[in-house]
Amino acid sequence: MKLSGLIKNIYQQIFIGIAVQHTSMKVCVQLRKGKKLEKEISRHFEISQATPTAEANEFVKSYLDESPFTYVAVLNDTLTQGAIPTCSMHQAEEFNDLGSCVTICNENKWMVYAEKTELNALQKRFMINGLDFIFSPFFILSTFFRDKTEGKTTLLVLIQDDYLSLCIFHEGELLFANHYATKDAVEDESMIEELGETAGESLGFDLDDEEDISVNLDDIDALDELDALDDLDNLQDLDDLDDLDEIEDFEESLNEAVEESEVALEEAKTKYDSKIDNFSDDYKRFQLIQASLQQFYNDDKYNNQFVEETYIADACESGPDLVRFLEEELFVTAYKRSIDLEKELVAMAIKEAKYAV
Amino acid sequence: MQYSFIKPRAKRLVSPEFKLLFFFFSITIGMLFVSYSFLKVKTLVYESNMEELLSKGETLKEGIVSMHEDIAFIKIQRRHAEGIYTENTVLKESIHNLFDLVPEKITLSQAMLKEDELVLYGVTPSKEVYEFLLQAPLRSIFHRSYTSYYAMPNGWYSFVSKNYLDRPVQ
Numbered sequence: 001m002k003l004s005g006l007i008k009n010i011y012q013q014i015f016i017g018i019a020v021q022h023t024s025m026k027v028c029v030q031l032r033k034g035k036k037l038e039k040e041i042s043r044h045f046e047i048s049q050a051t052p053t054a055e056a057n058e059f060v061k062s063y064l065d066e067s068p069f070t071y072v073a074v075l076n077d078t079l080t081q082g083a084i085p086t087c088s089m090h091q092a093e094e095f096n097d098l099g100s101c102v103t104i105c106n107e108n109k110w111m112v113y114a115e116k117t118e119l120n121a122l123q124k125r126f127m128i129n130g131l132d133f134i135f136s137p138f139f140i141l142s143t144f145f146r147d148k149t150e151g152k153t154t155l156l157v158l159i160q161d162d163y164l165s166l167c168i169f170h171e172g173e174l175l176f177a178n179h180y181a182t183k184d185a186v187e188d189e190s191m192i193e194e195l196g197e198t199a200g201e202s203l204g205f206d207l208d209d210e211e212d213i214s215v216n217l218d219d220i221d222a223l224d225e226l227d228a229l230d231d232l233d234n235l236q237d238l239d240d241l242d243d244l245d246e247i248e249d250f251e252e253s254l255n256e257a258v259e260e261s262e263v264a265l266e267e268a269k270t271k272y273d274s275k276i277d278n279f280s281d282d283y284k285r286f287q288l289i290q291a292s293l294q295q296f297y298n299d300d301k302y303n304n305q306f307v308e309e310t311y312i313a314d315a316c317e318s319g320p321d322l323v324r325f326l327e328e329e330l331f332v333t334a335y336k337r338s339i340d341l342e343k344e345l346v347a348m349a350i351k352e353a354k355y356a357v
Numbered sequence: 358m359q360y361s362f363i364k365p366r367a368k369r370l371v372s373p374e375f376k377l378l379f380f381f382f383s384i385t386i387g388m389l390f391v392s393y394s395f396l397k398v399k400t401l402v403y404e405s406n407m408e409e410l411l412s413k414g415e416t417l418k419e420g421i422v423s424m425h426e427d428i429a430f431i432k433i434q435r436r437h438a439e440g441i442y443t444e445n446t447v448l449k450e451s452i453h454n455l456f457d458l459v460p461e462k463i464t465l466s467q468a469m470l471k472e473d474e475l476v477l478y479g480v481t482p483s484k485e486v487y488e489f490l491l492q493a494p495l496r497s498i499f500h501r502s503y504t505s506y507y508a509m510p511n512g513w514y515s516f517v518s519k520n521y522l523d524r525p526v527q
């Protein structure tokens with residue numbers, strides 16, 4: 001055993017995996033001694049503009065101070081990245097211009113790439129605590145579905161809140177890969193700002209114009225659940241109420257009915273919103289996958305291989321619609337498996353740290 | 358296998374502050390060690406030189422003793438030589454005086470000069486000439502003087518004179 005290995009076994013090694021989205025950040029911390037996992041902590045932070053907040057930085061820093069052998073790994077969330085089915089830079093020119101990219105060759109078969117300036121920007125975002133590893137989502141995918149890449153032509157998809165990475169493998173060899181942002185960060189930010197400033201204007205109605213105030217409740221199916229409001233019709237006519245007791249009873253029952261209706265409204269709204277969001281996100285993802293497959297099938301470079309199976313690594317708890325779309329529209333068998341990206345990053349960092357000095 | 362787009366930062370077991378402290382301590386300890394080594398080497402060299410000088414001193418002392426012995430011997434020799442020289446001078450003077458003593462009329466044929474003895478062989482025209490001219494001075498020098506005469510055909514006498522000095526009894 002080398003001296004560095006011996007020292008590493010004596011000291012506690014801490015691996016921190018960070019999966020970052022535009023507005024959230026998941027962190028997994030594993031404290032290890034030798035090969036033994038001593039402790040695992042997972043945390044979720046709300047952030048903005050994909051930059052860690054002071055609280056998140058403080059959380060990471062607390063572990064950096066704990067051991068000299070602390071490794072911070074992050075998933076590459078830059079837009080200009082991908083994978084190419086060759087390790088030859090000469091052949092790679094057919095697929096993309098990699099002049100300003102950093103490339104990593106895998107098993108001398110295929111390589112991943114990422115724009116150098118964007119990597120620098122990513123490091124700058126985490127400059128307070130620094131980074132040790134930046135991993136490509138394609139490596140995560142190929143490792144996560146290692147047993148699925150060896151056989152027939154398979155589409156692997158990694159879905160995150162804000163990103164989608166997909167690659168196609170055939171008999172262990174990469175054929176095609178693409179990386180997309182499913183949410184436009186700039187659009188989201190501007191939308192949030194607009195909502196904050198002039199919510200009314202952005203929703204498209206003017207409070208001065210009484211005709212525009214009305215909202216067509218028929219359009220919202222979930223509001224049918226507001227049956228509690230119908231109970232109001234059963235209440236006695238106000239003219240029949242002569243004594244105070246009856247008035248108090250009436251007030252109480254009215255309050256209860258209003259409260260019940262408010263709760264029901266809130267629940268229905270939440271359910272409706274999340275369903276709509278999931279549906280639209282899944283559809284967006286489906287469209288991206290469809291476009292990518294179209295590109296794959298139409299390009300002669302990829303030998304017109306037909307994708308038979310799709311494996312989805314789901315990092316954002318998406319709905320069942322994407323699988324349904326893929327099976328119904330594209331006629332491929334689709335399987336979905338949840339993935340804890342931050343844990344996968346930690347696992348990869350552990351492997352990578354063996355080669356670190 | 359490399360999966361990461363960047364290389365991990367070098368992991369340091371000790372902080373830069375500790376490193377700086379360790380560096381200065383090392384320098385101090387190093388300097389102390391160098392000084393100690395220097396002094397140790399110097400002491401060893403000094404001790405070695407001292408031993409060498411002591412042995413040299415011993416040798417010189419032995420030389421001095423030997424030289425003193427030589428000087429004493431030389432002094433003895435010198436005294437001896439001076440004695441010989443003096444004796445020779447005295448003898449020379451004596452011989453010179455002896456020959457001065459011999460008058461023209463007497464001819465010496467042989468003279469034997471010993472330490473306390475002088476034997477003269479010669480020819481004299483007469484016993485009186487010998488007695489007056491040579492015997493008298495000889496008697497003043499030597500304690501005892503004996504002379505024998507032999508008559509020669511021409512009337513002269515050949516003589517043998519034995520003269521002795523008596524050394525005082527010590």
